[in-house]
Amino acid sequence: MSLNVAKVLTCIQCGKCTGSCPESGKTPFNIRMIVRKQQFQREVEETIPWYCTSCGACTLRCPRDVKPSEVIVDIRSAFVEDGQVPASLQKALENTAVQRNPWGRSRGKRGAWAEKLDIEVPHVSETESKRLLFACCIQAYDPRCMVIPANVARILSRGGYEFGILGEEEACCGNEIRRIGEAGLFEELMEENTAIFQEYGVKEIIALSPHCMNTLKKEYGNLGIKVSHYSEIVAAMLKDGVIKPALAYDKKVIYHDPCFLGKQNNIFDEPRSILGAIDGLELLEFARLRETSLCCEGGGGRMFYEAEGTQERNSEVRVAEAIEKGADVIATSCPFCLMTLEDPATEKGIVVKELSEILMEVL
Amino acid sequence: MNLLVFTKRVPATQEEEVRIVDDGKRVDLSKVPFKLNDWDNYAVEEAVRIVEKSGGSVTAISIGDAESDEVLRRAIAMGAQDGFLIEVVQEQQDPNARATLAHNFVRKEVLPFDAIFTGVQSEDDQFASVGGILAAKLGLPFVSMVIGIDAFEAGHATVRRELEGGLQERVKVNLPAVFAIQSGINEPRYVSIMGIRKASKVERKVFKAGDYQDGVANKIDVEKWIYPPSKGGATMLTGDADSICKELLGILKEKGVYQ
Numbered sequence: 001m002s003l004n005v006a007k008v009l010t011c012i013q014c015g016k017c018t019g020s021c022p023e024s025g026k027t028p029f030n031i032r033m034i035v036r037k038q039q040f041q042r043e044v045e046e047t048i049p050w051y052c053t054s055c056g057a058c059t060l061r062c063p064r065d066v067k068p069s070e071v072i073v074d075i076r077s078a079f080v081e082d083g084q085v086p087a088s089l090q091k092a093l094e095n096t097a098v099q100r101n102p103w104g105r106s107r108g109k110r111g112a113w114a115e116k117l118d119i120e121v122p123h124v125s126e127t128e129s130k131r132l133l134f135a136c137c138i139q140a141y142d143p144r145c146m147v148i149p150a151n152v153a154r155i156l157s158r159g160g161y162e163f164g165i166l167g168e169e170e171a172c173c174g175n176e177i178r179r180i181g182e183a184g185l186f187e188e189l190m191e192e193n194t195a196i197f198q199e200y201g202v203k204e205i206i207a208l209s210p211h212c213m214n215t216l217k218k219e220y221g222n223l224g225i226k227v228s229h230y231s232e233i234v235a236a237m238l239k240d241g242v243i244k245p246a247l248a249y250d251k252k253v254i255y256h257d258p259c260f261l262g263k264q265n266n267i268f269d270e271p272r273s274i275l276g277a278i279d280g281l282e283l284l285e286f287a288r289l290r291e292t293s294l295c296c297e298g299g300g301g302r303m304f305y306e307a308e309g310t311q312e313r314n315s316e317v318r319v320a321e322a323i324e325k326g327a328d329v330i331a332t333s334c335p336f337c338l339m340t341l342e343d344p345a346t347e348k349g350i351v352v353k354e355l356s357e358i359l360m361e362v363l
Numbered sequence: 364m365n366l367l368v369f370t371k372r373v374p375a376t377q378e379e380e381v382r383i384v385d386d387g388k389r390v391d392l393s394k395v396p397f398k399l400n401d402w403d404n405y406a407v408e409e410a411v412r413i414v415e416k417s418g419g420s421v422t423a424i425s426i427g428d429a430e431s432d433e434v435l436r437r438a439i440a441m442g443a444q445d446g447f448l449i450e451v452v453q454e455q456q457d458p459n460a461r462a463t464l465a466h467n468f469v470r471k472e473v474l475p476f477d478a479i480f481t482g483v484q485s486e487d488d489q490f491a492s493v494g495g496i497l498a499a500k501l502g503l504p505f506v507s508m509v510i511g512i513d514a515f516e517a518g519h520a521t522v523r524r525e526l527e528g529g530l531q532e533r534v535k536v537n538l539p540a541v542f543a544i545q546s547g548i549n550e551p552r553y554v555s556i557m558g559i560r561k562a563s564k565v566e567r568k569v570f571k572a573g574d575y576q577d578g579v580a581n582k583i584d585v586e587k588w589i590y591p592p593s594k595g596g597a598t599m600l601t602g603d604a605d606s607i608c609k610e611l612l613g614i615l616k617e618k619g620v621y622q
Contacts, residue, residue: 083552090553097556098375098396106378108394168394184556 004074008038010064017058017068022295023051026311031058031068038071046084049075051307054179054300055259060291072300076181085180092304093182100171100189101137102304110135111167113146119157124164125200131163132202133230134216136209137172138303138335144342145335149208151356152230156206158363159242161233163206169196173207175215175260180301190220197225206230210261210334211299217265229261231333231355235270238277245362248280253358254327255283256318256341257293258334271333274355278362284325286318294318298336316344329353364419364515366410368480369465369494370403370438372431373487387587399434402482406544408551410480411442413515420444422474426451426461432567439562440554446567449575456488457581462496467575469501478520479541483508491543498541506536507543 018024018032029051037044049072058068079085085093095104113135114121124132133153139145156163174189193216197205205227207213217227237243253275261267268290275283288294297314318341322330330345330352332338342352374381374395382391399407410421422445423438425431435446449468455461469476479498484491498505510531511523518538523531525545598614600607615621 080553080555081557083554083558085553087550093553098398099378104378106380107396108379182555184558184560188556 004067004070005038007064007066008035008071011035011039011066012064014063016061016063017066020057020061020292022053022055022057022297022314023307027051027307031072034075035066035068035071038075044075046079047308049079049181050086050089050301050305052300053259053295053297053302055295056264057259057295060263073179073181076179077183078181080181080183086305089180089301089305092301093177093180093185096172096177096182096189097185100192101141102172102176103137103141105141107171108168110140110170111165113140113149114153114165114167117150117153119154121153122164123200124166124202127162127164129162130201130203131161132197132200132205133163133165134173134205134207134212135165135170136207136212136335138339139208140170142335142339145338145354148335148338148354148356151354151360152206152208152234155234155237155243155356155359155363156230159234159237161237161242166196166200171196173209173212173215175211175219176299176301176303178215178219179299186219194220194223197223204228206233209336210258210265210267211336214260214264229265229267229270229333231261231267231270231274234356234359235273238274243363245278245359247362249278249358249362250280251328252282252284252326253329253331254286254322254325255289256286256296256322256330256332256337257290258332258337259293259295259299261333262293263291271331271355274359275331278358281358284322284327286321286325296337296340298334298340303336303339313340313344315340319344319348319350323348323350329358331355331358364413364417364477365475366414366419366421366478366480367469367474367476368403368406368410368421368423368438368443369482369497370407370423370425370434371400371482371485371487372397372425372427372434373400373485376486383588383590387589390588397430397433399437400482400485400487402484402486402544402546403434404482404551405546405548406480406482406542407438407441407443408549409512409544412549413512415442417515419477422447422476424449424465424468426455426464426572428454429569432569435567436559436562437554439565439567440558441552444565446565448567448569449572450569451572455572455579456585457583458488458490458492459496459582460579462493462500463577463579464572464575465493465497466500467577467579468570471575472570477517477538478515479503479539481541481543483543483545494541494543501539501541504536504540505543506534506540508545509542510545510548512548 015032023029052072092102096102099107135149139148171192174186178186213229333355345352374392375398384391421443423443424447426449481494495505508525509522510525514521521535523533
């Protein structure tokens with residue numbers, strides 16, 4: 001009996017998972033029911049598992065440590081093995097297999113964000129610290145998100161913090177790939193990245209996306225490499241006075257906790273302390289914050305898959321609440337949250353910014 | 364039904380800025396990843412579906428270097444029973460030479476088949492003619508642009524060809540025949556990495572292209588690689604955001620795109 005099956009059998013069907021799930025109620029997705037079906041080895045309808053956003057709320061709240069979000073990964077893996085994958089997810093997987101990023105953009109251009117920068121970013125092998133800035137696929141290619149690595153690189157440089165990059169040698173971290181259920185491809189990516197880390201003697205990784213941080217930190221095995229999210233580094237730099245905002249930011253900013261940074265990795269305070277270090281900035285909070293933050297629905301492969309039958313998007317709910325609270329800006333620290341929130345926010349005339357964008361404006 | 368499917372490993376160039384080097388003699392593919400030719404993916408899927416329904420076997424064949432084994436493993440993971448690699452020392456671009464090589468191989472190895480599938484074309488060379496030349500050399504009927512297979516029975520097949528203007532043409536053809544499969548004929552299944560690993564355990568046979576060279580000669584030689592001439596037509600707007608927006612709006616109104 002596998003560990004996961006044994007855990008499923010300990011489920012007491014209390015429903016805390018469904019009670020915390022951002023998809024329950026508005027979609028046919030019922031995580032408690034899925035776990036029940038797994039207990040009896042009953043088939044789960046093929047359209048159902050793809051609603052999961054891998055936010056991890058169910059796993060966080062489960063009193064029996066059943067890890068329902070991992071049950072979903074197992075079910076998806078079986079569908080993937082069988083070739084039954086929704087077309088858009090299939091494309092993301094095939095793109096990753098070929099170009100090492102889900103968008104299928106040229107691997108050769110993965111380091112392009114650093115080419116036109118006003119600072120020199122060395123290859124990690126040329127650094128003394130062997131400290132790697134792990135860019136992440138969406139931030140390496142998406143024009144909206146490319147500013148994030150550029151900003152973080154500038155912020156770290158201002159603080160005299162040495163780091164390097166891998167450019168086109170970096171492959172997708174595989175966080176989403178694993179959650180889509182492509183265990184084999186995840187393994188390939190992990191092995192490829194691990195080999196390159198070892199080749200250049202990487203000692204520390206600063207991840208720009210919470211998704212990358214999560215998998216590099218928790219799913220790559222014991223690499224002997226310290227993995228942090230950049231917000232941890234920058235918060236410490238601000239606290240130690242290594243960098244200091246020069247300008248005020250006279251705006252009301254509401255902070256959205258990304259699931260992979262907050263719920264799944266307990267990084268709640270650092271992003272808030274970055275915002276708190278800026279003069280004039282009034283920090284607001286959502287009613288659902290920290291561990292109870294409402295998922296933006298960008299994780300678990302949902303960036304590449306439009307689930308059918310969804311009513312109001314969670315990002316719309318989030319934007320409406322931000323407006324109700326009187327926020328001028330929604331701040332977040334995840335590229336997926338940025339992208340999902342920005343659509344409805346633009347429609348409603350409110351701005352969404354990634355932490356580093358706000359900080360760069362005042363440094 | 365015994366179906367032979369020709370599959371090709373091609374560079375994935377869609378997102379690449381491919382560079383011509385050595386004064387036009389060569390294209391630098393050193394950093395370009397490779398994949399299964401898209402049309403061949405549909406061809407393998409269609410063949411596998413036919414065999415899943417009515418029995419028989421699918422044999423995937425690839426003409427290429429040792430690396431082409433990866434497209435055979437993929438085809439086996441999709442459901443093909445066998446994979447044959449016709450290993451070439453040097454890449455053969457000329458469609459006539461490729462088709463002759465394929466013909467010699469099929470005849471010399473006395474491969475039993477009811478039909479041969481190819482993709483309509485390959486993404487790299489785009490001659491779209493290997494299937495047709497192969498059919499002619501084998502003395503078999505050839506159906507191009509196959510967008511649907513309605514019946515595949517002993518002795519004959521009824522298939523649909525894709526035409527312009529949203530039309531399709533249903534044709535009946537005696538078997539054996541050669542079919543060039545159009546993309547969109549089906550939705551190819553996802554092939555997982557685990558599936559490909561399992562397929563690796565199925566033995567693929569390797570044949571040396573040198574043993575099938577009778578009449579293999581280039582009828583077309585690539586003289587030079589060139590970039591298409593750059594065209595004008597793009598207008599770059601300059602100035603501050605306000606003036607650019609006003610100018611853009613003016614242009615869109617003038618062109619009737621925005622009223």
